[in-house]
Amino acid sequence: xxxxxxxxDAQFMRMRIxxxxxxxxxxxxxxxDGSNAIAVYKSSRPDIVLMDVTMPKMDGLxxxxxxxxxxxxxxxxxxxxxxxxSVVLEAVKAGAKDFIVKPFELPRVLSTINxxxx
Amino acid sequence: xNVNFLNPFIEAASEVIQSELQTAVQRGSxxxxxxxxxxxxxxxxxxxxxxxxGIVLYEMSTEMGLAIVSxxxxxxxxxxxxxxxxxxxxxxxxxxGRATVKLAQAGFDTRISxxxxxxxxxxxxxxxxxxxxxxxxQTEFGExxxxxxxxARAESEQEIxxxxx
Numbered sequence: 001x002x003x004x005x006x007x008x009d010a011q012f013m014r015m016r017i018x019x020x021x022x023x024x025x026x027x028x029x030x031x032x033d034g035s036n037a038i039a040v041y042k043s044s045r046p047d048i049v050l051m052d053v054t055m056p057k058m059d060g061l062x063x064x065x066x067x068x069x070x071x072x073x074x075x076x077x078x079x080x081x082x083x084x085x086s087v088v089l090e091a092v093k094a095g096a097k098d099f100i101v102k103p104f105e106l107p108r109v110l111s112t113i114n115x116x117x118x
Numbered sequence: 119x120n121v122n123f124l125n126p127f128i129e130a131a132s133e134v135i136q137s138e139l140q141t142a143v144q145r146g147s148x149x150x151x152x153x154x155x156x157x158x159x160x161x162x163x164x165x166x167x168x169x170x171x172g173i174v175l176y177e178m179s180t181e182m183g184l185a186i187v188s189x190x191x192x193x194x195x196x197x198x199x200x201x202x203x204x205x206x207x208x209x210x211x212x213x214x215g216r217a218t219v220k221l222a223q224a225g226f227d228t229r230i231s232x233x234x235x236x237x238x239x240x241x242x243x244x245x246x247x248x249x250x251x252x253x254x255x256q257t258e259f260g261e262x263x264x265x266x267x268x269x270a271r272a273e274s275e276q277e278i279x280x281x282x283x
Contacts, residue, residue, distance in 0.1 A: 009232060012205035016191055054211070056232055081208075081215025082230065084222050101219075102212045103137050 002117050005029045005046040007037040007063065008079075009055040013102075017050065017079070020106055026113070034058030038066045041074070048116055050109070051096075053080035053087060061090055068095040075116045079104060123170060123268045124148075124251055126220035131176075131213045131255055131264060138209070139189045139257065146254035146261075154242040155250065155265055159183070160198075161236040162210030163243070168228035170221055172248055172268035176210040182260030189259070198237070207233040226270065 004026050008014045011032070018028040029044055031037040034051075035058040041049065049067065053060040060078060067074045078091045083101035091099055098112045132143045155161075159180040165173055178186075180198055187205035188195045195202045211233045218228045236243075248267035255262045 010204045010208040010211070012187065012191070012201055013208050015201060016205075019191075054215075054230065054232055081212040083215060083219045084227070084229075085219075086222075086227060102215065103134055 001025045001027065002047040002113055003027045003029065003044070004113065005031060005037065005040055005044070005049045007031045007034070007049060007055075007060065008052040009033055010052075013052070017109075021109075021113075024110060034060055034063030034066075037063045038070070041067050042070060045071075047075065048113055049074065049076040050079045051076055053078060053082045053091075061087070061094060064091060064094050064096055077112055077116070079109070120268070120270055121251065122224065123221070123226075123266060124253065126217040126224070127174065127213070127264055127266060128253060128255070129220060130216035131262065134209070134213045134216060135255065135257060135262070138212075139186065139259065141257050141259065144256045146256060149252050151250045151252055151265075154244040156239075157236050157241040157243070158239055159237070160206060161243075162207050163234045163236060164210060164214045165231040166214075166218070166228050166268060167231075169226040169271050170228045170268050171271050172266070173245065174210075174214055174217075174268070175243070175265040176213065177263040177265060178206075179260055182262065185259035203235050203237070207235040 004021055006014050006017050009032050014030050022028055029040055029046055031040045033055045051060040064076050075097050077098045078096045079100045081102045088099045135143050160178050160183045162176040183206040184195050186209050187202045214230050221228050245267035251266045253264050
């Protein structure tokens with residue numbers, strides 16, 4: 001079981017991902033934008049972060065950089081509709097562990113989580 | 119409007135509908151429209167910026183919106199509450215994100231805004247000198263109508279932004 005921080009500005013997407021992962025036995029924390037994600041990460045130190053890219057206030061790439069600066073071991077996976085090669089490269093350079101494009105398939109998300117928890 | 123921008127959106131919408139709603143999609147007839155877009159029940163609007171710029175709108179009935187969020191979440195929604203609204207907006211976001219990957223593969227690097235959901239009949243959205251390309255997609259649950267008002271960004275504008283002048 002992992003403690004997973006789900007970061008997405010879309011309430012519906014947070015609910016959907018959270019419900020699917022809780023059914024697999026994971027514990028879920030939520031944040032609705034990049035700056036809240038940083039605050040929740042610092043206060044709760046989740047095992048894994050699932051991070052959207054396009055969000056108001058602070059986007060996911062900026063939040064990824066802040067979290068990795070605070071904790072270079074942070075395991076952040078980008079989970080986004082924006083699967084552009086340039087965005088993937090930017091995320092990988094900033095330290096993202098994986099990049100999953102929406103619409104996502106649950107087995108793909110679970111396989112990534114399992115690999116990161118080894 | 120450059121009709122080459124159309125296919126990425128039709129393909130992306132068809133793929134997302136098939137994957138998320140588990141149903142077939144049939145494309146209706148294309149048409150062009152210069153007059154303002156007048157809202158029906160629901161419209162998800164996103165801005166595109168970059169080498170392709172303009173707006174994309176996904177128009178649908180409330181029933182179709184509810185069918186989408188119910189199918190995607192596996193729970194029945196009978197009213198368009200805040201959670202359902204977020205789901206309809208996300209549906210447009212996911213299609214547009216996927217379309218931008220296809221646009222990038224065709225050489226147009228483009229970013230998208232967060233989605234805006236417009237509810238209620240009769241609001242007018244003018245796209246001014248952009249002619250809209252309209253394509254309906256039919257499913258067993260209802261129709262999603264894509265409105266595209268897009269154009270390739272002029273090379274000179276891109277050079278100014280890159281600081282070439």
